[in-house]
Amino acid sequence: MISSTRIREALLENGLDILVASSPQNVFYLSGLESLTQRLLGQKAFAIWQTDLSNPIIVLPAVDASIIVDANIPYNSIYTYGNFFLYEGTDISPSDRTVQTIKNENNFESPISALLSAINSLPLTSSKIAIETSGFSFTEFDEIRKRIAPKIEAADDLLSDLRQIKNKGEVKCLKQAVEINQNAIENAIKTVEFGMAEHDLARSYESELISQGAYPLFTAIGFGSHGAYPHAVPGTRTLQYGDLIRFDVGCTYSNYSSDIARTFSFGEPDPILQRKYEVLNGSMDHGIDLLCDGVSTDIIFNGVIDYVNEHGPDLFPTFDRNHVGHGIGIDVYDHPTISPGMGTLKSGMVLCIEPPYYELGTAGIQVEDEVHITSNGAKRFSHCHPDLLII
Amino acid sequence: MISSTRIREALLENGLDILVASSPQNVFYLSGLESLTQRLLGQKAFAIWQTDLSNPIIVLPAVDASIIVDANIPYNSIYTYGNFFLYEGTDISPSDRTVQTIKNENNFESPISALLSAINSLPLTSSKIAIETSGFSFTEFDEIRKRIAPKIEAADDLLSDLRQIKNKGEVKCLKQAVEINQNAIENAIKTVEFGMAEHDLARSYESELISQGAYPLFTAIGFGSHGAYPHAVPGTRTLQYGDLIRFDVGCTYSNYSSDIARTFSFGEPDPILQRKYEVLNGSMDHGIDLLCDGVSTDIIFNGVIDYVNEHGPDLFPTFDRNHVGHGIGIDVYDHPTISPGMGTLKSGMVLCIEPPYYELGTAGIQVEDEVHITSNGAKRFSHCHPDLLII
Incomplete structure (x- = not known):
């Protein structure tokens, strides 16, 4: 290793x-x-x-x-x-x-x-x-x-x-951490019901991690407008129909981290939020499509930001971010950060790409996937749903 | 708080x-x-x-x-x-x-x-x-x-x-952390069966923590001679009749730590190990009995060490430790350490008292309880069994 x-x-x-x-x-x-x-x-x-x-x-x-x-x-x-x-x-x-x-x-x-x-x-x-x-x-x-x-x-x-450059053993651990993290979210979401508290969903998610041999690292889960709090601490807020549920969650497996984000809708979502989800998800896909050995962080950053601004001029105020992703490994934020001027991305890096949108009073919408840059292009470890998943 | x-x-x-x-x-x-x-x-x-x-x-x-x-x-x-x-x-x-x-x-x-x-x-x-x-x-x-x-x-x-001196709110969190930790050990031990692996028991213990709102901090669990490894990493070793099972486990609850240790016997234990357990447990009780506002760490340290050497001259080589306990709070090792020359213990401190014995090739035997020093003497948060519990 x-x-x-x-x-x-x-x-x-x-x-x-x-x-x-x-x-x-x-x-x-x-x-x-x-x-x-x-x-x-x-x-x-x-x-x-x-x-x-x-x-x-x-x-x-x-x-x-x-x-x-x-x-x-x-x-x-x-x-x-x-x-x-x-x-x-x-x-x-x-x-x-x-x-x-x-x-x-x-x-x-x-x-x-x-x-x-x-x-x-x-x-x-x-x-x-x-x-x-x-x-x-x-x-x-x-x-x-x-x-x-x-x-x-x-x-x-x-x-x-x-x-920054991960070897085969590290990639294996990182991939496994993502699989466990995804499974834990998917299994936790099966326990969702009207009126449940955020902290119950958080506990359900964390139990799933443990049962698969991973450890919780951070669990930001917010319902409805609480999902707009960037580091939402799961509390007593209860789930209502039409709420978006935002997961931004991390775990460790064999000392390697996973950090992914998912947004679900409990019941029929507001059509505007649904479209916002699709644009953000599209911008992440676009960022991932641009990833390759030798590309600069500027290309990825601008690619993601511009995508949102071009596809959602009626949906978002001017969309802005400090970064649209980061390396991941032993630390949940390994180098490099995907923001302008951070240099060249290389084969062997494992990265998170994330274009979240936090709207106070409304909801948080976030997708975050993990990707491995190889000489044959970017390989995803995780896959978001192209449409907002309604549960 | x-x-x-x-x-x-x-x-x-x-x-x-x-x-x-x-x-x-x-x-x-x-x-x-x-x-x-x-x-x-x-x-x-x-x-x-x-x-x-x-x-x-x-x-x-x-x-x-x-x-x-x-x-x-x-x-x-x-x-x-x-x-x-x-x-x-x-x-x-x-x-x-x-x-x-x-x-x-x-x-x-x-x-x-x-x-x-x-x-x-x-x-x-x-x-x-x-x-x-x-x-x-x-x-x-x-x-x-x-x-x-x-x-x-x-x-x-x-x-x-x-x-070092805990206020009411801190004591409440520390007490709750101990209760969850004790419950988790007791519930995990119910899942014990012949041939199970250490890591399965570890996972069972950690799941119990999560389900009660706490987080795993460290999980040293060893069967038989592996229990003699001080920071035993739970692995694939399987449980055999006559094995001692040593837990030295920690969790956090509301940012406060708990650290307790328990030893169980799977089936009838070797009578010598049983007697060793009783002497170590007695030395911990003795140390806790000596705790009060104003006592020096020397009194507690020597009290615990001397108890073992006096009660088990045929059982132990000369029993020696660097310390017999430590403060606990936000950190699992808060000040003071219970070793000679560390000053005076005071009302308001919460301490762990631990006299473990590690015998390579045989077993680890450890008891560790948590105690709050008050103006009316020491109040236990946790209680070890006076006899080695056979499961």
């Missing part, structure tokens, strides 16, 4: 000896580790690559040693910090032995001393290393600067760039 | 004019705001208190304006940043109008310019303000230092200290 070749090439291209990730997302990206202690308790974990390594070096809290074994994570070497009391029975397996070895070997007092030892164990051929800054306090980063000979630069942007 | 009086007193005691929160947890603590854009996309939100204010000043992305209205959050004033296109129908309600007003009034280009304007709108009576550092990059913090006259100090520790 790790994009080892891409990572090593990026180091060479940038004249870097070493690349260090310090945020939960990028540690996962460079190593496959999801440290519970880092994610929940804010403790530190690091993943380190060097051009000559075939697997990363991992720095993690001693208590997380078993996660490496459970997830079968390949590594070059592991440095732990902190103590943890793990006793041994009489009949321990090779896996149990590995947990104990990881925990005890290369054990340091602090995460920073473990990190410095790991870095200093590597041969330096140039004089530059890149470290993601977000996992450090000001004083910690100063300490690292003082104790490492080579020049340190921030790795944050490099890591965001790397993560 | 906001501890306004405590916050203002803390400002006065520390000779501070202004207190600024920048992390999602502390913004929520100081204002009740849960900004989706901050939590998911890493954008900035701030909550600002000053001694004369009866409600906080809130800085947030324009797109999150509707969250303030949905959650009915009281505020002194709101500063937004960034643009967001929100159209108006013909029949907008007072709530809709409020969303639009919040979004448009005091709108700034960047979060830092919004923050600086908010701070500079306040009268200064001393020369010190405290800002939580964790929500800023190095360069952002430097920019703030340059553009604010008074001396800035880090508010991180002050905010952790404040959050």
